[in-house]
Structures are given as structure tokens and as C-alpha cells.
Amino acid sequence: MKTTTYDTVQVGDELPALQLPPVDRATLALFAGASGDHNPIHIDTDVARRAGMPDVFAQGMLGMAWLGRLLTGWAPQSRLRRFDVRFQGITQLGNAVRCSGRVVEKIDRDGERCVRIALHSANQFGQTKIVGEALVALP
Amino acid sequence: MIDKKWIGHELPASVLPIERSRLQFFAKAIGETDPVYTDAAAARDAGYPDLPAPPTFLFAAELDSGAVDRLLEELQIPIARLLHGEQSFNYHGTACVGDTVTVRSTISDIYDKKNGALEFVVKTSRASNQRGETVADLRTVLVCRH
Numbered sequence: 001m002k003t004t005t006y007d008t009v010q011v012g013d014e015l016p017a018l019q020l021p022p023v024d025r026a027t028l029a030l031f032a033g034a035s036g037d038h039n040p041i042h043i044d045t046d047v048a049r050r051a052g053m054p055d056v057f058a059q060g061m062l063g064m065a066w067l068g069r070l071l072t073g074w075a076p077q078s079r080l081r082r083f084d085v086r087f088q089g090i091t092q093l094g095n096a097v098r099c100s101g102r103v104v105e106k107i108d109r110d111g112e113r114c115v116r117i118a119l120h121s122a123n124q125f126g127q128t129k130i131v132g133e134a135l136v137a138l139p
Numbered sequence: 140m141i142d143k144k145w146i147g148h149e150l151p152a153s154v155l156p157i158e159r160s161r162l163q164f165f166a167k168a169i170g171e172t173d174p175v176y177t178d179a180a181a182a183r184d185a186g187y188p189d190l191p192a193p194p195t196f197l198f199a200a201e202l203d204s205g206a207v208d209r210l211l212e213e214l215q216i217p218i219a220r221l222l223h224g225e226q227s228f229n230y231h232g233t234a235c236v237g238d239t240v241t242v243r244s245t246i247s248d249i250y251d252k253k254n255g256a257l258e259f260v261v262k263t264s265r266a267s268n269q270r271g272e273t274v275a276d277l278r279t280v281l282v283c284r285h
Contacts, residue, residue, distance in 0.1 A: 036203040
């Protein structure tokens with residue numbers, strides 16, 4: 001992997017986007033077990049319907065974990081300083097989520113050269129699922 | 140309405156041992172293919188003592204321990220009405236296999252919008268390792284929809 005450095009990064013640069021396959025029930029079941037989020041609304045259709053939802057839907061933290069993959073695929077995790085998101089829409093079964101990020105600022109924080117990255121994820125219909133921001137220190 | 144007396148409430152500490160098989164399972168669940176997250180040799184080559192816990196993994200601590208379930212019970216938030224509104228991580232280090240992370244949380248705010256149609260609970264947490272070093276600060280906004 002080519003090392004990303006502070007001097008070579010420009011405001012406006014896009015991180016290589018991360019395209020996920022459509023969400024299926026198996027993914028939700030695996031994430032429930034791996035993440036410790038056993039809320040049945042994500043894995044049991046009967047429970048989801050009783051709660052007024054059309055079907056099970058993705059855990060918010062699964063979408064955040066995908067954005068985490070976008071970040072750690074671009075710069076090593078040891079350089080990640082902050083990672084903040086707002087969950088804006090429910091990710092339904094069949095949604096194919098695309099994670100994207102863009103450098104919006106080069107800043108000095110506590111004597112460390114960092115870039116601020118605007119984060120976004122959306123499904124194949126362009127509906128936003130998560131917006132957020134990350135701070136990454138670069139050599 | 141969620142009783143505002145819970146502002147300032149401290150949750151019991153949650154202890155999360157960082158285990159290899161759990162991290163490999165988590166990597167599979169999120170589709171992570173970077174060997175740094177599944178292969179100890181690749182992790183060491185990247186400068187970590189062992190597999191690193193991915194950026195959002197520490198959220199598991201209070202789910203595993205039952206602290207979140209207990210909080211929802213105490214605040215009388217039915218799980219069917221619960222949404223995750225916001226999540227933040229402020230990192231000071233990386234937890235790796237072999238570390239034991241302890242998460243301690245406080246309810247820092249409770250407020251509502253739209254005349255109580257939406258209620259918000261803000262939880263702030265500190266995750267520290269077995270040496271007492273802070274690994275990350277977390278902030279969670281839970282939403283109860285009525």
C-alpha cells in the first residue's frame with residue numbers, strides 16, 4: 001500500500017470508496033453475534049414486524065464498522081484519532097451500501113499534523129444512511 | 140418520559156478481554172479482508188503487538204456485560220423503540236489481543252425533541268486497558284421514539 005503522507009494529501013481528495021454487497025439476513029446474524037448486539041429486531045422478522053418495521057434491518061454499528069474499514073483501508077488504524085457518526089437512515093435488507101470519504105481540512109492538532117475527513121454512506125438509491133467525520137494523523 | 144434523575148448515573152464497569160477468535164469473527168462479520176485484522180504475523184509486521192481490535196469493536200463491552208440491557212430496563216426504554224442516534228470514538232491507543240479493556244460510562248444528558256416524541260439519552264464512556272491507560276473515549280446518543 002502506498003503510504004499516504006500529509007504533504008501529498010490535498011483538500012478535496014477522495015478516499016477509495018468501499019462498495020458493500022446487498023445486506024442479507026446472514027450478515028445481520030453474524031454481526032449480532034460478533035458485535036454483542038443481540039437485539040432481536042435485527043435478526044427475528046417476527047420481532048421486527050411487531051415493532052412496526054417491514055422486516056429485520058441492519059444494526060447501526062454495522063454501518064459504522066464499514067466506514068471504519070474505509071478509513072483503515074486508507075491509513076493504518078494506529079493513525080486514527082477521532083471517528084464520529086450520525087445515523088440518518090435505516091439500512092434495509094437488500095441495500096447495497098457505498099462508503100465514501102473526502103479530505104475536507106488539513107489541520108494541526110496538539111502538535112500533530114492531521115486531516116479531517118467527511119464520511120458518508122448511502123444505499124444504491126442514493127439514500128443517506130450515515131454521515132460522519134474522522135480525524136487521521138499523517139506522517 | 141425518561142426520568143431526568145438518571146443524569147449523572149454511573150453504569151457498572153464492563154470488562155472486555157480482547158480475544159483472537161472474537162476479533163476474527165468480527166472481521167468476518169464486517170467483511171474485513173485486511174490480514175492485519177485476522178493474522179497475528181501481519182499485525183506484528185504492521186507494528187501492533189497482536190491483532191488490533193477494529194475501530195468500533197469496543198462498543199461490544201457494554202453489550203457483552205449486559206450493562207446496556209440493564210440501563211434500558213432502568214430507564215424503561217422498550218428495545219423496540221430504541222434507535223442509535225450518534226456514536227463517537229476519540230482514540231488514545233489501540234487495544235490488541237491480550238489486552239483487557241474496562242469501559243466505565245456515565246449518563247451525561249437526557250433531553251427530548253418534538254414535544255417528547257423523541258427522547259435522547261447521552262452516555263459518555265472511557266475505555267482503559269489493564270495498565271490503566273486510556274484506549275478511547277466514547278460518546279453514544281440513544282434515541283427513544285414514541
